[in-house]
Amino acid sequence: MVFQDLREFISYLEQTNQLVRISTAVDRDLEITEIADRIMKGPADRNKAILFENVEGFPIPVAINLFGSESRMAAGLNVNTLDDLNHKLTHLIDLKVPKGLRSVLARGADILTALKSVGLKPKMVRSAPCQEVVITKNPSLDILPVLKCWPKDAGRFITLMQVITRDPVTKIRNVGMYRLQVLGPDRLAMHWQEHKGGAEHERKAQEEGITQIPAAVVLGGDPASMWAASAPMPPDLDEYLLAGWLRGKPVEFVNCVSQPLEVPANAEIVIEGYVDLTEYADEGPFGDHTGYYTPKGSFPVFRVTAITHRENSIYPATVVGIPPMEDVYMGKATERLFLPLIKLFLPEVVDYHMPPAGVFHNLVLVKIKKKYPGHARKVMFAIWGMGLLMLSKAIVVLDDWVDVHNLYEVAWQTLGNVDWERDILVVHGAVDQLDHASSKQSYGAKIGIDATAKTNEDGYSASWPEVVQMSPEIKSLVDKKWKDLGL
Known part of the structure; x- marks a missing residue:
């Protein structure tokens, strides 16, 4: 659905039970933030956009948390789910694996041409x-x-x-x-x-x-x-x-x-x-x-x-602070939309994820189709060279079968697959201006972690262990019996 303006969007949210109107008088100083923060961090079924209709001293209502869920953010961008942004842009630029730097740059120009056309x-x-x-x-x-x-x-x-x-x-x-x-x-x-x-x-x-x-x-x-x-x-x-x-x-x-x-x-x-x-x-x-x-x-x-x-x-208005808050979903939309652009320059990338707790620039999880020793490091350096991804404070590179959106699985793979002397890369460069931990403003240390499985070519002398998995035959057999088990 295409919205002409903010009030059409608010009307849609109200019709779909995604907005609540508050007529009780509220103060613009601190009080609106506290109410909105509780809604943003509360149960999903209560996380709605809010229209404060009675802001003390003002005839103007305040709208907040408009984009504070995946469904609201997706609706605002005219897609059903945020992952549709990935598919939509991929289709627009007819993404192909470029051959050589000149071809890569030509494909980058194609994006601008495609959008303008x-x-x-x-x-x-x-x-x-x-x-x-x-x-x-x-x-x-x-x-x-x-x-x-x-x-x-x-x-x-x-x-x-x-x-x-x-x-x-x-x-x-x-x-x-x-x-x-x-x-x-x-x-x-x-x-x-x-x-x-x-x-x-x-x-x-x-x-x-x-x-x-x-x-x-x-x-x-x-x-x-x-x-x-x-x-x-x-x-x-x-x-x-x-x-x-x-x-x-x-x-x-x-x-x-x-x-x-x-x-x-x-x-x-x-x-x-x-x-x-x-x-x-x-x-x-x-x-x-x-x-x-x-x-x-x-x-x-x-x-x-x-x-x-x-x-x-x-x-x-929006309120930012300790995540999760409304900006989580605004950032998620950016993450999904820009996946095809990352693949344009790094075709080995399958997916990536910037977890909300990492406040966008503190952690980037990337899964790749690994083809050679040092491949993970190549990806790290490339990401640090891509626009504002240069500010990424930590990059973890994982194998293509790992679900980077499942943080439990990511932690299991990362902690089990890493030798902390061999697989860690620490570099110095640009960091976000808001980073309070760096020793200098906008400049500090960043870490890359190679959490992929290692081979002899990576300098791993033993045989990499196999992941524990049930056989497909047994899984299929249990699937058929599941309803009869009473579980």
């Missing part, structure tokens, strides 16, 4: 729901129910947004999900981490002597566009092109009223402005998706020049 480029409209109300004189963030999520947060943060900027040189659009701390009625701190597209725009602007980067903070819109802001796309691929492909119809855009940018026409709220590279402010602490507070840091200031919104708008 489906006729789903964003299109412009003259009037838009997101501009039913236009505020250009003294626009104030005070009209929005921005949340304070955790007790030691430095303030209130916008948490579920699409930040739109354009490359200062190439003018190619980038859409990112960067939290913003409210510093005042018309000022926000733009927390784009140094490995993200927005930070690259900042660096380029500084090199060109540019002091202002036009930007727009978009709240709401269709769910595919909302999610696409979090997707680690290549720098020359518009995230809204991906959203259009997922939806099966293009994202509609309207010109901003105060900045030379275009924004999704069906958004709920748009905060227009510019990132001022002459002013930096302290941002944080913030209770982050790592489950720890991210410490205070210096980030550029976003200055508000206009706020536009729908009549009776809805404020979307």
Whole structure:
């Protein structure tokens, strides 16, 4: 089902018993977080999206946990299950094993061509729901129910947004999900981490002597566009092109009223402005998706020049913290969608999994069709060279029969198959900017573990033992008797 905007998605969730409305008065400071956290970590049958209709001091309702289950995340991306994303992209690019580097690069270019060729480029409209109300004189963030999520947060943060900027040189659009701390009625701190597209725009602007980067903070819109802001796309691929492909119809855009940018026409709220590279402010602490507070840091200031919104708008938000939380399923969608791209460059990869407890970048489990000694190490180095997977703190490589989504099986194989002197690789390189354990910011040690079965070619002198398994004949016999056993 293709959703035109956030309210259509909310209506669908309500019709399918996946949303609860709360009319009891709640405080935007801490209280919404505590309620949402209990729902996210509670029983699956009670894990629903929440619409807080009575936020104290505000006429605007707050929607949260919209993507907090596989079924809701899948519906938002127009698929039945998240694994369908893998099949859908595989079909689009007609994945084949490339021969040689030139062929690999050509296939990578094919992805961009394929996405552009489906006729789903964003299109412009003259009037838009997101501009039913236009505020250009003294626009104030005070009209929005921005949340304070955790007790030691430095303030209130916008948490579920699409930040739109354009490359200062190439003018190619980038859409990112960067939290913003409210510093005042018309000022926000733009927390784009140094490995993200927005930070690259900042660096380029500084090199060109540019002091202002036009930007727009978009709240709401269709769910595919909302999610696409979090997707680690290549720098020359518009995230809204991906959203259009997922939806099966293009994202509609309207010109901003105060900045030379275009924004999704069906958004709920748009905060227009510019990132001022002459002013930096302290941002944080913030209770982050790592489950720890991210410490205070210096980030550029976003200055508000206009706020536009729908009549009776809805404020979307998310809460991050100790997993599992809503972002688990947003990350799972990314994991499934990008499997074909990993296979494009590493055809030996069968599947991979980034467990929620690893908060995306701390642990990557990979299963491969092993063909030669050192194959697992080749895969480790390749993954550390792929986009934001370079931040992976631990990579475990397993044989192709291991279910990487079964953590019990993974632990059994890893702990039983590893000689800790022979099968461990420790390297130094880029780590996530939020990693608090590394000795230097954004730089530290990473580990690779070869948990595959070993042969003589791997330097293993003995005979690798066989896994204990029942014979197929007995399994079939018991299958036939099972109903009669009364078990």
